[in-house]
Structure formats: structure tokens, C-alpha cells
Amino acid sequence: MSKQRPTIADVATRAGVSKGAVSFALNGRPGLAQATVDKILAAADELGWRPSNRARSLSVSKAFALGLVITRDPAVLSSDPFFPAFIAGVESVLATRGQALVLQVVTAGEDEEAGYRRLAQDARVDGVFLSDLRHDDPRIDLLVELGLPAVSLNRPDGASPFPAVILDDRPGTSAVVEHLLDLGHRRIAHVAGPPAFVHAMARSAAFVSTLATAGLEPVAVETGDFTAAGGIAATRRLLALPEPPTAIVYANDRMAIAGLGAAQAAGLTVPDDLSIAGFDDSELAEYVHPGLTTVRADPFRFGEAAAQTLNRVVDGEADVPDVELPPAQLVVRNSTAAPA
Amino acid sequence: MSKQRPTIADVATRAGVSKGAVSFALNGRPGLAQATVDKILAAADELGWRPSNRARSLSVSKAFALGLVITRDPAVLSSDPFFPAFIAGVESVLATRGQALVLQVVTAGEDEEAGYRRLAQDARVDGVFLSDLRHDDPRIDLLVELGLPAVSLNRPDGASPFPAVILDDRPGTSAVVEHLLDLGHRRIAHVAGPPAFVHAMARSAAFVSTLATAGLEPVAVETGDFTAAGGIAATRRLLALPEPPTAIVYANDRMAIAGLGAAQAAGLTVPDDLSIAGFDDSELAEYVHPGLTTVRADPFRFGEAAAQTLNRVVDGEADVPDVELPPAQLVVRNSTAAPA
DNA sequence: GTGACTGTCTAAACCGGTTTAAACGCCTGT
DNA sequence: ACAGGCGTTTAAACCGGTTTAGACAGTCAC
DSSP, X not given: OTTSOOOHHHHHHHHTSOHHHHHHHHTTOSSSOHHHHHHHHHHHHHHTOOOOHHHHHHHHTOXXXXXXXXXXXXXXXXXXXXXHHHHHHHHHHHHHHTOEEEEEEXXXXXXXXXXXXXXXXXXXXXXXXXXXXXXXXXXXXXXXXXXXXXXXXXXXXXXXXXXXXXXXXXXXXXXXXXXXXXXXXXXXXXXXXXTTBHHHXXXXXXXXXXXXXXXXXXXXXXXXXXXXXXXXXXXXXXHTSSSXXXXXXXXXXXXXXXXXXXHHHTTOOTXXXXXXXXXXXXXXXXXXXXXXXXXXXXXXXXXXXXXXHHHHHHTTOSSOOOEEEOOOEEEOOTTOOOOO | OTTXXXXXXXXXXHHTSOHHHHHHHHTTOSXXXXXXXXXXXXXXXXXXXXXXXXXXXXXXXXXXXXXXXXXXXXXXXXXOSHHHHHHHHHHHHHHHXXXXXXXXXXXXXXXXXXXXXXXXXXXXXXXXXXXXXXXXXXXXXXXXXXXXXXXXXXXOSSOOSSOEEEEOOHHHHHHXXXXXXHHTOOOEEEEEOOTTBHHHHHHHHHHHHHHHHTTOOOSOEEEOOSSHHHHHHHHHHHHTSSSOOSEEEESSHHHHHHHHHHHXXXXXXXXXXXXXXOSBOOGGGGTSSSOOBEEEOOHHHHHHHHHHHXXXXXXXXXXXXXXXXXXXXXXXXXXXXXOO
């Protein structure tokens, strides 16, 4: 059968040249007469030849793929609005370069190092995205040891040999707090993410400092875990305070929506009795009742920028600069109002 | 530097045998003396040798990877609880076999065929998961043409050369309807997913037939698109009916939660004025107020089963049988109650 | 006419495995 | 002594590209 896909040798014989010439022509390397190049490209076209990724991988020692290791509990990951859009952004870049995205989901609690080690040892990818950055993140040293190029999503707090793509959460968080202050709130609490995460800390630090600028202190800063269950628990603790807050700022929408449910279950009316704000502008934020005031980032562009930056590193470019994206922005809906 | 990873030749010289012998030993092929095998394995161990995926890929013409093409709008994908857990299940199988998962997100509206074509032409994967099956799904013929093995998630309605992994949605849907009937509802409506999808049709067919068994007809069957926005719109249409339903069954949680918001925004109390039920048991279902009555499937196990089944096909096994998973189950919470 | 140079192209090695055909050593039977 | 057969091992081809060293022809200067 003629079902076999053509190889470079087929193209070479058809064009009446050597394998090497075909390779040169296809990679646009100098040293071939223009007429020869045309002849080769025509032959390749007629045969419908596409170079084999596998053979290329072997000879040039590249995988033509990038890797994303997601270290989360599947249940938590389930409703995280960030990754799907981020991945879509990444793919929009990879598609143009014929690269693939290799996903590795490591269940939280398992050995996350193993995820990166596998990717590196199996030489599956040319570089990885470093997401959910933590303080003194051990993965940075690990990647250096493994010799795996990377790009970090947001800036690590320690030294890092990798460029960072930065989407500053702080202006958005500050805007939420200022919005609440403008409405007249003075008793404002925060439900933060796990402090081990750089972005969780950035958000809660921005929360505290914005309040401080107004001469206020938080009623309380509860630590959540970014899950709905954690959001509920933190909310209940806040509502049980002797002097409960009149507004709660959550570090993500999931906790905020769960908190909204908890407040309503406790008999409160939002926003009359309690104002609530989230972070992410997930799809449901707009459609729950009342609509959730939140902060919108652009994970798709984040993914695009991260992929572009990682590719520059993978391509061997030295000193790839950090990329700063437009900061997240406040979206006001009906879950916030003046306190009673 | 000794940083270079060892090759099969290094192992061979160290063990004092030929490359071929090492290959035989590692793949457990007969024809080698046990003593030699031990010697080779010891040498490989000392050198920390792991065979190169790339070289293996080239010589055996396999990718050692499976592919998942997701054809959705990123915004929609964002809050879909199915895929993350499904993927985690898939990975739990792949990890044990040293396989990788290649993800391809095709933005809805783009050419989804191209996604599969790329995966096949680049020979990135040995097989793919066929998700979000549609009626007379054109991808089945496409995959046959591309010669790409596959496993279908749920059973296609036409003929298919691929095994299917089946998680029957119908018992869960029927259970929801029966639950509402037991509560005394007689005016029940449905917000379905796009009828082009096999699973959307299965759910709405189960809805209608369960009602019919009780001698009832649906108040209305509105078509949503599985998004929150679609859920809102469909809900508003239902509530605007001259005789609105006392209960609404949604084809997924996202639409249900949005519908809950719409009902509340319209001044209704759930479940007193209107009962609402979803499908998926997404994380938030438990934590919105009131907690959402819904149907729980197990996407993680779905992923496991799909990966195992696909691997049997990829391994060349003939007539791989379909796998039937335990059906989805009703989860009763507070969004359903007897009608006023 | 010779040597140097330039532009074009090819042969062959190489990436790191797998696989096939053949060779080797050894025992057995006659 | 020799053929046959078996168990074990190896050399070499192969997968399909890339890359390097060198061959070859043509031009130019001297």
C-alpha cells in the first residue's frame, strides 16, 4: 500500500538530490542554489512530506514540547478557573510552532518532585511552566539540577535563574479594598489563601497594606485553602466573631461563592448585611445571586506570554527579560454595597 | 563532564556485552542466560541508565503518549468540573506505564479536525480519547482515516470501531425526576444541553421518559448550552411562562447554579417557590445556598477506565470490550423540597 | 597551467535505541 | 571425526532525520 508516509529519502530521490540537501532546504540553511531549493520544496509538496518529529527529536535532542505540572488535588483543580484558560493561551502559541503540551497532574500529597523528574528523565519536554509558586520554592533548585528550562508564573521571592511572567494581583486587591472603603465599610476581613503560596501572600499583603493606608486594621485575616469548603469554614469563623465584619474580601471566587452561601445560610442578606468580594472573575461570579464583585485577570494572555517567554529560553536566548502583564482589574457587581 | 546521561552502549561495554544484549535484557526477551541478564541489569543500575524515549520512539514507531483533544471555549472549559478529574484519573494510569498525556485545546469554532490531524501527523500520540461525543460524530471517520486508535467516552449512536467506556447518565437523571415526583411536583421543566451532544440528549431523553412513565409531560424543555449564561437565559424563559414550573432539572451544575441565581434575583425562594436540581456534583454544588440537589458521577474512575481501555487498543489487542462504569447517583440537598 | 577560492552538493557519521540474520561454542549421537 | 542441534551472543541494519567533512566544478588571479 501507498499508505506509508514519505520519508526524507523519498523526497530526495524524487528531487534527484541527497538527503542532506533536502534537510538543508527545509530548514532554510544557506549553501543551496535557489533553483535546487525550489525543486526540493516542490517535491516535498507533491509527496505531502512532513518531517518526522521522532527522528528530529532524536537527532537534534529536542522534544518540541513544553510541560505543565499541576500539583493539586483533582477536586480542587476541578473548579479552578485559571488553568483551562491559561492552557488555552499556551496552546495558541504552541500551535504555531508545531509544539505539543504535555500535562502532568500530580495529586496533592504525592511527590511532586517526581512529576518534574519524570518529565526531565524521559526528556519529554524542552521546558516547563512553574505555576503556583511558593515561598523559597524548592522546585527552582530542582529544575536547575535537572537542567530543565522554565518560566515562572509570577516572580519568585528568592533568586531565580528563570524569567518570570508577571500579573500583579496587588492593584486589583487594593482596588477591592478601596471600593469597600468608599462604600463606607470600616470593619473588613480577609479570607486568604495558604500563605505558602506567593500569590496568596501577595494578595493578603496588599489587603493589609491598603487598609493600613486608610489608617485601619483588618477585623481578621482567616486562612483558607482556596477551596469552597475552606471558604465556608473561614466565613463561619468570621461571622461568629463578637464584632463580625461588614465586608469580607476573599482571595478567590470559589471561596467567595461558598462564603456567600454560608452567609445566606446564616440568615444574612448580601450585600445589605454583609458585602462580599472575590478574586478571579470566574464564570459563575457573574451569575450567582447577588453577582459577585471580584477582580478580573486575563489567564489566556498569561498563558500566551508564558509560552512565548519559555520558548525564548528554550531557543537558547540569553537573559530573557521578565514580562509584565496588565494588572488585574476590579469588577463591581451587586455583592458589595454600603454597610447597614 | 560526566553530566551526559548514559546510553545503551555505555551499559553494554560496562557489562561486557553487545548493545543488542542490553536491549534484550531490558525488554525481558528470552534467549539470554539468566547470569547475563543479571549482569546487564546490574550494570544498568549502577550507571542509572534509563532508555531514551526518543530513540525508542523512533525505532519502534510509538509515541508512548496518549492525546486528549478538548474542543471548547476556554471560558466554558473554565468551570467544567469533568475534565480535571478525568485527566487526573488518566494520569494515574499513564504514570505506571511511563506514558505522557498530550493535551490539545481547540477553541470552539476553530477547526477541531485540525487538532486531531496535528496529533496524528506529528505522530505525537498512540491514541486519543474521544470526548463530548456528538450525534453522527464526524470524528469517528476522521480517526479511522488517520489510523489513530481511540476510545470513546460513552457510546456513540452510530457504528464505531472503537471501544467505549460508559457511564450511564440516565439512571441519575431518572432518579432526580422521581425524587421530584415523590416530593409532589407535577410541573417540572428541563434545561437541556445542546442536543448535538450524545450525553445531553441522553439526559433529556431520560428526563422526558421518566416523566412519561408517571403519566406526565414536561412543562417545557429549554435548550441551554451548558454555560452559566445559557442557564440564566433558559431559566428566565421558564419563569416567564404563564404557568411556570415548580421544579427545574438542569443538565449540569453550572447551569443549575446560574439558574438558582436567576430565580433568587427574580424574587423566588429556593426550594419553597421553586425546586432546582443539577448534574455533576461540582465542588460548589454543596456550598451554594441552598445546597444543590444533583447527580454525582466519578470522572476520576472514568479517566482510569478510559486510559486502561485505550491502552489495550494501543497495545494491539483485538476486540477490546466496552467498559461499563457504575451509573451516576442522586445526591439530595436543600434545593429541592415539596412544592408550595 | 597551477593554485586558491567560492559556491554547491553529497557521502557518511551520528542521535540511541530495536531487531534480524548469522556466528559462535558446546554437547550429543553415530 | 563429523554433522546436527541447541542455547547464547553479536554484528550490522534500521528507524528518519541532522550535521560535518570533503568532493567537485567553475572562476579568477598570477
